[in-house]
Amino acid sequence: MKYIDEYRNHEVVKAVSQAIHKISEKYISVMEICGGQTHTILKYNFEEYLPKNITLIHGPGCPVCVTPVSIIDKAISLASRNDVVLVTFGDMLRVPGSVGDLLSAKANGKDVRMVYSPLDAVKIAGDNPEKKVVFFAVGFETTAPSNARSVIEAKKLNLNNYYLLCANMLVPPAIEALMNNKNVKIRGLLAAGHVCTVMGLKEYEIIAEKYHIPIIATGFEPLDIITGIYEAVGQIEEDRYEVVNKYSRAVSREGNLHAQKLIELVFDKTDKEWRGIGVIPQSGLKLKDEFYEFDAEKNFILDGIEVREPKDCIAGEILQGMKKPADCISFGKICNPEHPLGAPMVSPEGACAAYFRYRQVQQ
Amino acid sequence: MTNKVQNNINGKLNCPVPYSDYKKILLAHGSGGTLTHELITKLFVSQFDNPKLNVLHDSAVLNINGSKLAFTTDSYVVNPVFFPGGNIGSLAVNGTVNDLAMCGAKPLYISAGFIIEEGFSVEDLNLITQTMRKAADLAGVEIVTGDTKVVEHGKGDGIFINTAGIGIIREGIEILPKNCKPGDVILINGKIAEHGIAIMSKRQGFEFETEIVSDCAALNELVEEILNATQNIHMMRDPTRGGVATVLNEVASSSGCGIFIGENSIPISEQVKGACEILGFDPLYVANEGKLIVFVSPNDAEKVLNIMKNHPLGKDSAMLGIVTADNPGKVIIKTSIGTTRIVDMLSGEQLPRIC
Numbered sequence: 001m002k003y004i005d006e007y008r009n010h011e012v013v014k015a016v017s018q019a020i021h022k023i024s025e026k027y028i029s030v031m032e033i034c035g036g037q038t039h040t041i042l043k044y045n046f047e048e049y050l051p052k053n054i055t056l057i058h059g060p061g062c063p064v065c066v067t068p069v070s071i072i073d074k075a076i077s078l079a080s081r082n083d084v085v086l087v088t089f090g091d092m093l094r095v096p097g098s099v100g101d102l103l104s105a106k107a108n109g110k111d112v113r114m115v116y117s118p119l120d121a122v123k124i125a126g127d128n129p130e131k132k133v134v135f136f137a138v139g140f141e142t143t144a145p146s147n148a149r150s151v152i153e154a155k156k157l158n159l160n161n162y163y164l165l166c167a168n169m170l171v172p173p174a175i176e177a178l179m180n181n182k183n184v185k186i187r188g189l190l191a192a193g194h195v196c197t198v199m200g201l202k203e204y205e206i207i208a209e210k211y212h213i214p215i216i217a218t219g220f221e222p223l224d225i226i227t228g229i230y231e232a233v234g235q236i237e238e239d240r241y242e243v244v245n246k247y248s249r250a251v252s253r254e255g256n257l258h259a260q261k262l263i264e265l266v267f268d269k270t271d272k273e274w275r276g277i278g279v280i281p282q283s284g285l286k287l288k289d290e291f292y293e294f295d296a297e298k299n300f301i302l303d304g305i306e307v308r309e310p311k312d313c314i315a316g317e318i319l320q321g322m323k324k325p326a327d328c329i330s331f332g333k334i335c336n337p338e339h340p341l342g343a344p345m346v347s348p349e350g351a352c353a354a355y356f357r358y359r360q361v362q363q
Numbered sequence: 364m365t366n367k368v369q370n371n372i373n374g375k376l377n378c379p380v381p382y383s384d385y386k387k388i389l390l391a392h393g394s395g396g397t398l399t400h401e402l403i404t405k406l407f408v409s410q411f412d413n414p415k416l417n418v419l420h421d422s423a424v425l426n427i428n429g430s431k432l433a434f435t436t437d438s439y440v441v442n443p444v445f446f447p448g449g450n451i452g453s454l455a456v457n458g459t460v461n462d463l464a465m466c467g468a469k470p471l472y473i474s475a476g477f478i479i480e481e482g483f484s485v486e487d488l489n490l491i492t493q494t495m496r497k498a499a500d501l502a503g504v505e506i507v508t509g510d511t512k513v514v515e516h517g518k519g520d521g522i523f524i525n526t527a528g529i530g531i532i533r534e535g536i537e538i539l540p541k542n543c544k545p546g547d548v549i550l551i552n553g554k555i556a557e558h559g560i561a562i563m564s565k566r567q568g569f570e571f572e573t574e575i576v577s578d579c580a581a582l583n584e585l586v587e588e589i590l591n592a593t594q595n596i597h598m599m600r601d602p603t604r605g606g607v608a609t610v611l612n613e614v615a616s617s618s619g620c621g622i623f624i625g626e627n628s629i630p631i632s633e634q635v636k637g638a639c640e641i642l643g644f645d646p647l648y649v650a651n652e653g654k655l656i657v658f659v660s661p662n663d664a665e666k667v668l669n670i671m672k673n674h675p676l677g678k679d680s681a682m683l684g685i686v687t688a689d690n691p692g693k694v695i696i697k698t699s700i701g702t703t704r705i706v707d708m709l710s711g712e713q714l715p716r717i718c
Contacts, residue, residue, distance in 0.1 A: 001636045008699040045702040090714030107387045114714065116642075222700045337710035338397055348643065358704045 003249075007221030008044075016226045017049035023230075023237055029055045029185060030232050031178075031321050033171060034192030035062030035349025036220045042354035044222045054233065057321035058354075060174050060277065061192050063139040064091045064347035065319055068273040071167045072097035073305045075136045078165065078296065079105040079112050085128060087121040088136035089143075090114045094346045098308040118143075118150035125154065125162035134163045134296045141198045144168045144285055145259035148266035151287065151294050163296035166286055169272055171195050172203040173283035179211045183322050188232030190218040190225065193247035200255025204243045212241045219247040266291060275343060276316025315342035318351055325355040332356060395605025396648075396709040419617070420539065421462040421600060424532065431534075433468035435459060436527035444487065444521050447561045448577030451524055452491035454652060456498035456506075457581045459528040461601045464583040465655065467538040467590055468530030470502060475526050476510040480519035491522070502581035504528070536590060540617035542597035547686040548664035549622065550657045552585065552677035553578070554630045555607055559649035560638045575634050580653030585674045589657065592670050598658035601651070605709065607683070608647035610656055611694045612708045622694045624684030624706070648709045658686060 006012075032038055038058040040046075046056065060066055076097050079086035086102065093102045093114060106112040111131070115121055118135050125133035137147040147168060154162035171192065178184050191204055196217040204215045214235035218228030228246050235242060245251050263285070272284025287295045296302075312330045317323040325331050325344070335341040337353055344350035348357075391398045408417060415423045422435035439455040456473065463470040475495065479488065499506050561577040582601065589596060598618075602610040607629070615622045631646055639646045653676060659667045664682070671677035687695075694706040 001633050001640070004636070004640060005699075010699060010701040013700040043704065044698045044700050045704040048702040049700075093714060103389055103391070104387065107389050222698075338401070357707050 004221065007219070007223040009223065013049065013222050013226055016223070016230050020049075020054070020226070020230050020233055021051050024051050024054060024233050026187075026237060027053045028187040028233070028236055029057045029321075030188040030190065030229060031057040031059045031186045032190040032218070032225065032228075033059040033061040033175065034190075034195070034220070035065065035347065035351070036194075037190060037192065037218065037225055038062070038351050039349050039354050040220055040222060040225055042358040045358065046222075046225070049226065050229070054229070056229075057186060058318070058324075058351040059189075059321060060178070060274065060319040061140065061171060061195075062319075062344065062347055062349040062351070063143070063169070064095050065315065065343040065350050066169060066174075066274045066277070067092070067095065067138050067167050067343070068275045069097055069309055070273065070305070070307045071165065072101075073099075073307055074297070074302045075134075075165055076100060076102060076105055077302060077305055078134050078300060079110045081132075083132050085111045085113060085124060085131045085133045086136060087113045087115055087124060087133060089116075089138065091347050091349075092136060092138055094340070095343045096310070096340060096346070098306065118146050119153060122150050122153050122157070122159065122162055125159050126157060129161060132161050132163065134165050134300075136165045136167070138167045140169050140171050140192070141195045141263070142192075144267065145198060145256075145262045148262040151266050151291055152262070154294060155291070160293070162294060163299060164287060164294050165296040166267075167272075168267070168285040169274065170269070170283050170285065172207060173280050174274065174277075175207055177277065177280045177283070178320055179207070179213070181320060184320055186321065187213065187236045189213055189215045190228040190232065191215050193217055193219040193224065193250060196245075196247065196251040196255065198256050198259045200260075201243050201245060201251070201253045208241050208243050214241045215243045217243070217245045217247045217251045219250065274319075276319050278316075310341040313342035315344050315352075318344050325352040328352070391710070391712055393604075394709070394712040395603075395609055396712070398710065399605075400708070418539070421465040422468065422528075422530070424466055431532040433463045433466040433530045433532055434527070435462040436525065437462060438523060438525040440520065440523050441562065442520055443562070443565050444491070446565050446577055447575065448558075449579040449652075450491055450494055451522060452494040453498045453579050455524040455526045456495050456502065456504070457579055457652065458603065459526040460502045460504060460581045460583050461652075461655070463528050463530035464581075464586040465538065465599045465601055466530075466532065467536035467586070467596075467599070468532045469587065470504045470528055470530040470583050472507045473499065473504050473526050473528040474508045474510075475506050475524060476512075478512050478514060478519055478523040478525075480514055480521050481516040483521050488522070491524075498581065502583055533590070535594065538596060538599055540598050540614045541619075543614060543618040543620050543658050543686050544597065544660070545620055545686055545688040546661050547597055547658045548661050549611075549624070549683040549685060550659065550664065550668055550671060551602075551607070551630065551681060551683050552582075552655055552657075552671050552674075553653075553679040554632045554635065555602070555651055555654065556631060556635045556639065556644075556646035556649035558603075558652040559606070560635050560644075562650075563642065564638065575632070575638065578651055578653035580676050582653065582655050582676065585671065585676050586655065588670055588674060589667055593659065593663040593667060595660040595663045596657060596667070597660065599655055601655050603652060604650050606646070606648040606650060607654075607656065608645070608694065608706050609708060611706065614658065615694050616692050618686070619691050621687040621690035621692070622684060623687050623690075623697070624694065625697045626699045627697075628681055628683060630679050630681045644713050647706060648713055656683065
């Protein structure tokens with residue numbers, strides 16, 4: 001397949017791997033931010049291609065993993081209402097809240113639907129005027145523009161039955177929180193290529209300068225990732241810390257200005273809780289006051305939900321790269337894809353699920 | 364009769380292990396992955412327990428008055444009922460024909476049970492039965508008995524069809540996972556994942572423009588040609604729900620052998636690959652309805668591959684991999700970048716990714 005197979009070419013990937021072996025001396029950890037990258041790394045078993053002195057640490061960029069239990073509980077609570085159609089992305093259905101998940105709500109006869117685009121949720125609202133349609137908006141800067149667009153579209157159509165349950169997160173504040181954590185020892189960062197496609201590179205230039213860390217905008221195919229690692233290792237070996245774009249077929253320094261404008265038009269930045277990590281200042285999005293009528297949290301009573309995190313789950317430490325899935329006593333035992341304790345075991349982009357599926361590092 | 368008394372009569376405990384950790388059935392229990400297997404082994408097999416069932420083949424193989432018969436049943440609940448390349452009727456006939464053929468049987472007779480929702484279009488029903496007749500004629504089987512039930516509006520999804528079938532197995536043919544041996548070559552009769560993606564492309568919320576059509580077809584004629592050419596077919600299975608990866612895992616686990624496949628040798632069309640990339644699906648787990656995976660001893664592999672390639676349903680046939688003595692019970696893939704990893708059984712349905 002054009003533009004895919006080229007980036008999965010055995011010979012080319014091997015050549016970059018040999019180049020890494022040639023330049024790499026220091027014992028270092030490099031973090032790939034995005035769960036999609038973690039998935040590729042495990043799916044293609046990258047360890048075979050890297051020298052032993054390089055450790056890849058898996059970052060918090062899995063939207064399903066970092067969505068806090070409290071808001072999942074709100075989604076489940078909304079789904080349980082007979083006047084509500086709860087709509088979300090497929091991945092989100094399996095993530096456990098305090099009690100149950102959205103798939104179980106669906107099994108119990110509740111109207112839970114999955115879509116590929118939030119605009120399909122707007123269409124559902126238009127087709128079902130007697131129902132209140134709530135779109136559970138998760139994800140990072142990547143999904144924020146289409147989530148914003150759905151609200152604008154609903155407003156244009158004069159819909160009074162479309163709501164957003166907003167759990168959109170922002171990546172750079174989370175990176176800063178990680179860099180400020182003394183237990184996290186990362187020497188280089190592979191930034192998520194699709195987030196950079198939307199937001200550009202300027203935010204990362206500030207972080208690279210502030211924390212003296214190389215940040216490489218990296219794609220998701222094997223060749224993208226190994227090239228990103230090569231660039232990071234090269235900079236670390238030479239004590240440089242620059243932002244370099246290794247995903248130039250999609251990313252520009254300015255990013256997608258139209259998408260950024262959509263986000264600014266509809267959302268304000270706000271403090272957000274990240275699952276397993278805690279509240280990070282200005283790390284998420286909420287609907288602006290002028291879109292009050294579309295805000296699920298402001299139009300439904302969602303109090304009185306008792307939030308419970310599963311015990312014996314170290315998702316927080318996994319998401320910050322402080323521990324690997326195999327370090328968890330529950331991994332592969334009481335926690336597996338059929339019976340996940342925490343979100344990283346649920347999503348294909350979650351580190352625990354990727355380790356379980358592709359490595360089977362079970363006790 | 365209480366359970367306790369019943370247990371004493373049976374001479375064993377009814378359910379020695381909890382048969383499910385779930386209080387309710389989830390869609391994932393029907394996905395063909397690990398939850399389906401858990402349900403089948405812990406609940407159905409442990410209750411119905413008998414040597415013919417416990418083989419867990421596509422059909423039961425029965426010896427009746429000196430004849431070897433294959434007997435199978437399957438229910439069809441596909442949504443949408445009409446899809447590119449077929450409809451629920453062609454699936455219902457071909458699926459059961461294929462389940463019989465995978466045991467090496469010549470399919471003979473089929474039953475058809477219809478569960479129809481009140482309000483379903485008679486014109487659509489007519490179209491479906493026409494398709495069934497055509498599919499049966501093509502496969503050389505007769506639909507000889509049937510049943511009709513109508514349920515209230517809202518109690519069904521338009522139409523469900525159950526078909527059962529019987530076929531006769533020739534002397535000397537034994538197709539079983541345990542017959543697989545290290546060195547056996549694994550062949551497939553064409554491009555994978557077409558049925559699953561064709562269906563997905565028409566589901567509400569996921570409509571995308573594509574020319575991908577379901578591969579739905581009866582495989583019995585192709586199977587007969589293969590079985591006429593060699594006595595060294597050790598195992599066959601059609602990778603329907605759960606896809607190629609699930610079949611390979613099932614065979615690895617029941618044969619105690621390892622399986623090694625190459626990512627670059629998996630036949631797949633550009634459109635299907637593209638759709639899978641967009642949705643975040645691994646095509647190895649996507650359903651097929653006109654594919655079969657053949658395990659053949661190495662000496663006859665080339666001959667069988669040629670027969671498959673010369674058949675209309677096998678022009679894109681390819682060698683998927685080999686059976687190994689290493690890694691017993693596991694499926695290993697050589698990735699396109701030259702590394703190796705495990706191909707696991709999927710735990711639930713593949714869900715489209717977020718970004």
